[in-house]
Amino acid sequence: MKITVNETNGAGTSLQGGIELSYNQLVDKLGEPLEGDDYKVDAQWVIWSGDTVATIYNWKDGKNYWGVDGTPVSQITSWSIGGFDSDAVELVHAIFKDAMEVDVNPCELALCEPESNPISHHHHSCLDDDNY
DSSP states (O other), X not given: OOOEESSSOOTTOXXXXXXXXXXXXXXXXXXXXXXXXXXXXXXXXXEEETTEEEEEEXXXXXXXXXGGGSBOGGGOOEEEEEESSTHHHHHHHHHTTTTSOOOOOGGGGTOEEEOSOTTSSOSEEEOSOTTO
């Protein structure tokens, strides 16, 4: 997939979804962000792929909106995805598919044994492991 980043602005896009990523994950993949609007947005990236445009930006949680009480942009982890339609969300998720955390039930990974109590509401009992 060929993408271009920050070669134009994302004017006219609107909120389509969101993503949980660290600032460093975004910078590593997309480079430094464009500056925000000095009001509600501190950092933003504009991504184009074919006819799809997506913006990734923080919204009302940084120092532009809250002043000294705002979250430093380098510590923001909840980002908005803007675009003209849901293709924007699909584009961003495709770019970051390796970085996004996936909640996996360890019982779905065959790490469990059948529950010994048949009247239990749980169907499986995970093996003794402090990680689960």
